[in-house]
Amino acid sequence: MITAQPAVLAAYTPDVTAVGDSLTATALLGLVPLAVFFLLLMAARRPALQSALGALITALSIAVLGYGMPVGLSVLSATQGLVFGLFPVMLIVVAAIWFYELTVVSNRFEDLRRSFSAVGRGDLRIQAMLIAFCFGGLLEALAGFGAPVAITAAMLMAIGLPKLKAAVTVLVANTAPVAFGAMAIPITTAGNLTGIAPEEIAAVVGRQTPLLALFVPMLLLFLVDGTRGIRQLWPIALVTGLVFAVAQFWCASHFAYELTDVVSALAGFAAAVIMLRFWAPKTPDDQRSQVEAEPLTPRRVGLAVLPYVLVIAVFALAKLKAGGLDVPALLGRFKIELQWPGLYGNLVAGDGSPSASAVYKLEILGNPGTLLIVSGLLVTLVYSLMSDGDRFPMSARTGLLAAGRTLKNMRTAIATVATVLALSYVMNQSGQTVAIGTWLAAVGGIFALLSPALGWLGTAVTGSDTSANALFATLQQTAGKSAGIDPTLLVAANTSGGVVGKLVSPQNLTIAATAVGEPGSERILLRKVVGYSVVMLAALGLLVYLQSLPVLSWMLP
Template identity: 50%
Template sequence: MYQQILDPVAHSLAWSALVAALPLLVLFVLLGVLRVTAWVASLVSLALAIVIAVAVYGMPIGQTLLAGSEGAAFGFFPILWIVINAIWVFQMTVATGHFDVLRRSFARVSDDQRIQAIIIAFSFGALIEALAGFGTPVAVTSVMLIALGFNPLKAAVLALTANTAPVAFGAMATPIITLGKVTGLSSDTLGAMVGRQTPLLAVFVPLALVLIVDGLRGVRETWPVALVCGVVFAIAQYATSNFISVPLADVVAALLSAAAVVAMVRVWRPRRPYPKPAVIAGGAADEPTPEFAERVAHPDSRADVIRAYAPYGIIIAVFVICQIPAVKSLLDRATFTVKWPGLHLLNAKGEELSLATFTLNLLTTPGTQMLVAGIITTIALRLSVPRALRAYGTALHQLRWAIVTVMTVLALAFVMNASGQTITLGTWMAGAGAAFALLSPILGWLGVAVTGSDTSSNSLFGALQVTAAGQAGLSEILMAAGNSSGGVLGKMISPQNLVIAAAAVGLNGKEGDIFRRVIGWSLVFLFFLCVLSALQASVLSWMVF
């Protein structure tokens, strides 16, 4: 049995927080400064977290290792289970040539890469986030961008940067539903409050994508379509989350923003089209063939186009069907909750930690539903069983280092959470009093940076946000929502998502390069959200419930 302590270093919360932060600091320095491969950086950081848990926090070595093993298991199921099956579907479309058809179809909507980045990385990525989440949109949209001729590094950066504003409502609002459970607050009210924060962020994300693709010149030339996409998405996300349905917020926003972009490019185009650079070696998809431009000019048959879009239509259909209450209830019968063997944890108050409980949701997890969509896809694409199995093997080989890294990073997160290192950091920040309104999103950002999941961050810090809000005389709804909204900005720098992006575009070992490209965007957007949170706690209090 292990009971957490929050101030093991000289009974000082500040000094304890400094020591607790060391594994994260080492991880980000190794990735961003020393350019160490992600799986090596995560192993070093995990080892340091174990040493601190045992030597500083006094956690028994057996309990520490058991917590790490549970984290590794959680990293594989459900997270990697989703990504592996998503990449399998992609590999099947590549093997059959239907991905070439798909990219030609997107090219006919617009041959301008700046607009393609908005449609695919932002709008289509938001739809995948709404249905699956857990890194799936990063894996899918990055390879789609490569297929259209994007540089692999740029494709990864675009996919990660775009996967921000939709995250809080991802996987049918799972993060917000979880936040409601751990805080005791209404999920609908929390979702509506988040819907008064992230939409303001969404307005600027398409502009950021254009800036990444083509710099300031690109923004000057394509700002109308980027602004239309962001504004439509923001209005739809706000209206849906506040007045219709929190789980459907991203679905509605994604579809309406994509439709707005497609409608606009029919009547307006940039004066100077942005040329496609050649795909460099190391990409996940083959370089476009010499016949690509010819096939764009002379479209594929309607049947070929339908089959090319079929996998994504099947994915959407499967996920939507599985969200029907009667179907979801039936599938939930295959969900099992067990105590992780041998792991016994208490928090600082002596209450049992839910961390030791492992949920095995065999049929409701997006990974299994993606597997079902993949099986149906083999029929739709007329793929033989041997070819489908070879495609699965290709996906596993492509993700081999990602599998090691994600399992290691989640082991790190669970060791830090179980020993009390993470809650030490959070409690120290919560002592800021009224200034906590400015810091609240940072806590969510930190949680997602560690775990790679807004859901996990809300589980970790949601109750702490409410407690800190009560002590500082701040709105509990605002602080809890700030945790989820701030968390979405930690998604792009979390090692879990960095390695998924690197593996998807064929840049294994280059996670540090991707990290340096996205950390600036993460911090800029985080600063914006922190200021917004502080203003909503004071002069913009009319925006708060």
């Protein structure tokens, strides 16, 4: 533990009736920064970074002028959130995207893409399902930030799918994996903000989103070929969705939750490949895909899949507990635990004790970002040894240059996420979030029915489930405590709601429209997908509500 002497600042305790001794007035004032953020983003059409900065300035002003928080403490809250947004949140994201970039610069990613495209016995519908759902899930696990939509949309057009149909298909497919995207960074963020163990949140999410995963492949067949597609191909859609869902549940609850999408995508794809050895689809002539000429050798397929095998092995080793060996405990010795200078001791809980939220924690070796960097170094080493001139180039310099490009390309995203986390910390530590949550909890147990809608709204507007959790996770936790609902369930519901909000996010719609060469078609795409988003949100709301009651409480860990 790193300790720091409290600076000479006035102590501050958050008060949910700070404005006119009224909970309602205090909560409504606390909603203003969120309203500013959404209005700047949607109505004024300002970039996400500018919108977040505007909301942050608003939150700081309200914390000081409305809630009575000392200026120094409010600024220190923002700095703590900013640093947390950089380490570990964006460290994990940047490391994940760098890991993905290594497969691209080595030309092995092209072989992986062709491996997914080659499966399906020439049936365009099966290939579209596997590319959009399984390959898209794999990309969501590592790249995120719209890459799954952009890449898989281009792949679907390459096998013969019409432009808008390809865009709609990949948008719908990019739902179930989102909660565990970028090495489950939405869940890690929610855990860090609420103090709830991320493993506990992941276990609950793993009992919600798999139900979506079970049906999404069937829905994709319908989008590609209507009822005929379902009638002819439902067996393979059922097997793919079932195996993906079971793997998602198992990994989220019993393995490394950060690897949930990687394991689920590979398991679902493997199940489909095995099934196609014993079952042949009835493929009409108008649904035959365009087959690539050059066949892939088993060695090239193996090397294309190798990075994902390595990352699973590294994370599995980091979770290993066998005999007298406890690797997590060993890695956990190397960590930073810092009482935030000037904030700790001056930010006081209701019982007079220093607020635990003013302690910054960062695991150094056990951090998923560190494990991804180790995995990336191993991939660089193996690919360098297997380098084959211009066809499959790789060297330490290539890997280093890829890291530099990733940082450069991500600089705006890094700044945006760090600013959103600064906003979140100011709202949380000033009491704005607590006031809003306590006020919303007045609806009682029915709040569980509405809980996923907050995550849906946050992701629909920001395009990021991580940002949705940064904005609403603590609010969900507070509302749960006040309403007598399991806070972990509601934080998980916020994450799961964000999954289907991604479907209608303007950011995702723009990426899809651009990827298929139809810029300006966002409104058309929105009309085609909004119904699916609303139906899935309603299903999630009902599921969470029933999970909060004895009816389905047995589903929870």
